[in-house]
Amino acid sequence: MKEVDLFGTKILCGKRDEFLNEIERRVEKKKKTFVVTMNASILLRAIEDEEYRTVIDSADLIVPDGSGVVWAIGFLTGNRTERLPGIEIMKCLCDRSRETGWRIYLLGSKEEIVRRAADSLKKAGVNVVGYHHGFFREEESERVVRDINERSTDLLFVGMGVPRQEKWVHAHLPRLKVKLAMGVGGSIDVISGKKKRAPKWVQRMNLEWLYRFFQSPVSKRKVPFQVLKFVFLVLREKLKK
Known part of the structure; x- marks a missing residue:
């Protein structure tokens, strides 16, 4: 496992088990860790928005999430x-928490959905100590941070969408007494049963982004254009080399 530079951002490169082992190692050693799961949408926004790039670059670990990022790493760096x-x-950390006793907090989505996700995890034996919906004003953040801390949270999963989830973690991490904080996008919706993850064959074809687009064509209407723009930027970057 190593880091590679992609448009000025350092992203981990290696095998998925290496990424997971490093995340678990940091949690076990109680090293406060901010994880960003990098996809084309996040990287494109970071390229275009300096403030957001600062947020992303503050992460302790940036893991390749999307197939577009995997392609760009190979195409531009040869790795x-x-x-x-x-x-x-x-899901892996939640499964592991059954053995370790890690205390988990869910932040994001609507009240009913995040409650259903918490209940689903609890039924599976996961130690969910708290949850809160994602539709709160910034001035309410201190109350949310206090609730997270008072529940002795170890792992904080924030599903408030890009870029809000990463910005929120970045802004409040100094006061959060957690071992790990990570933006998880629509994962809370999937765990609650509200949405389904793409079938394995769609994942193998690297079309998971398209499956999510068809699930929510209105809210994700910009995604196809972002994909095309990302491909253009990668091809242009290649021509510079």
Whole structure:
């Protein structure tokens, strides 16, 4: 496992088991860790928005999530890497928490949905100590941070969408007494049963982004254009080399 530079951002490159082992190692050693799961949408926004790039670059670990990022790493740097989607990191850590006793907090989505996700994890033996919906004003953040801390949270999963989830973690991490904080996008919706993850054959074809687009064509209407723009930027970067 190593880091590679992609458009000025350092992204891990290696095997998925290496990524997971490093995340678990840091949690076990109680090293506060901010994880970003990098896909084309996040990287494109970081390229275009300096403030957001600062947020992303503050992460302790940036893991390749999307197939577009995996392709770009290979195309521009010659390195091969596996991808590790955020929802898989979340599920692996939740599974591991049954043995370790890690205390988990879910932050994001609507009240009913995040409650259903928490209940689903609890039924599976996961130690979910708290949850809160993602539709709160910034001035309410201190109350949310206090609730997370008072529950002695170890792992904080934030599903408030890009870029809000990463910005929120970055802004409040100094006061959060957690071992790990990570943006998980729509993973809370999937765990609650509200949405389904793409079938394995779609994942193998690297079309998971398209499956998510068809699930929510209105909210994700910009995604196809972002994909085309990302491909253009990668091809242009290649021509510079």
